[in-house]
């Protein structure tokens with residue numbers, strides 16, 4: 001079959017790398033892709049939200065399946081767009097339909113879903129410009145720190161956690177009244193602060209059945225010791241050492257099962273990846289958020305541990321027989337370290353040549369913000385490349401990644417040297 005992957009990050013290079021290993025994939029395209037996807041697939045310069053151009057490509061290249069990487073096109077309804085067009089409705093789309101994608105598109109929608117299905121999560125209330133005074137009063141009933149979340153998509157910046165009550169009130173006003181995050185903060189969810197260690201759980205579903213992929217932990221802050229600004233993710237480890245069988249069992253029984261059953265009860269059509277952001281509070285898992293896609297850089301450690309033919313799994317998801325699949329996982333640990341442009345997550349320069357990629361041994365360089373220009377690999381984004389390694393332990397895997405990073409260079413290259421420090 002012919003497959004199209006949408007996206008251009010490390011996650012999409014990992015998808016392409018894994019799909020390209022399958023004998024079931026004939027032609028593989030990535031739109032728009034990066035210098036890594038160009039090694040294993042054909043890049044097509046089309047944006048992920050340009051549905052019309054995507055349709056033309058799908059028809060022109062007889063594409064049978066579209067695997068959607070990022071959340072944007074899902075929240076914008078790409079799956080529905082395919083279903084509503086006779087010329088492409090037969091094409092399998094991996095990713096939920098628009099109503100279900102609201103689980104990531106709206107924090108309030110996600111919280112209502114969690115409450116309706118009795119899934120453990122932080123207590124919350126939501127507010128609008130009209131109810132901002134009630135929001136101040138609600139903040140007064142809470143203890144610090146205060147967690148404020150813009151309801152809509154805000155490019156990962158919409159969550160603000162503050163220690164001071166007056167600052168929290170000012171932030172609430174800035175979000176609701178001054179539209180700090182534009183449309184995304186027309187509503188704000190205020191949540192109880194949960195204290196614990198975070199991990200990510202990934203579930204595949206065909207809408208009826210589910211399979212759980214290995215857990216992963218990502219490192220979101222730019223600075224060592226988990227300090228400084230939030231990023232898209234600076235590194236990841238799989239499996240998560242503290243996720244014991246007993247804890248995983250709690251996740252499945254209390255969170256995964258009611259989530260998948262909730263999709264059915266609420267008529268949320270869901271064929272795709274469910275990324276459940278969790279926090280371990282005491283010995284119990286609670287849901288921080290849903291994402292309707294795989295995580296990045298978690299994908300760079302989760303997929304390399306999957307032994308199955310990935311296309312067989314995707315087909316089973318699309319055709320409703322995921323129950324027939326037996327997921328096989330590599331016993332080894334996998335880790336990834338993200339190389340980023342100096343300055344990221346704030347302003348940074350692009351177009352820096354990346355050297356040393358061919359010298360890498362025993363690690364897999366998954367390209368992210370990197371493009372091939374005049375036969376040179378140059379930086380094109382904040383997160384540039386994820387260096388993934390396997391090891392008997394995560395410590396061994398991390399060591400390999402760091403050894404290989406020594407061989408890589410670009411001007412103002414930055415990365416965290418302490419991934420795994422907290423485990």
Ligand code: AMP
Pocket residue numbers: 122147149156159191192193194195198220277288289
């Ligand atoms: P989100 O975009 O919902 O994942 O939130 C971003 C980050 O904020 C999470 O990864 C957590 O580190 C933190 N966070 C979100 N909600 C809470 C909460 N209720 N308690 C503590 N930390 C939170």
Ligand code: GLY
Pocket residue numbers: 218232233291294295296297298
């Ligand atoms: N690494 C977190 C995310 O993909 O949202």
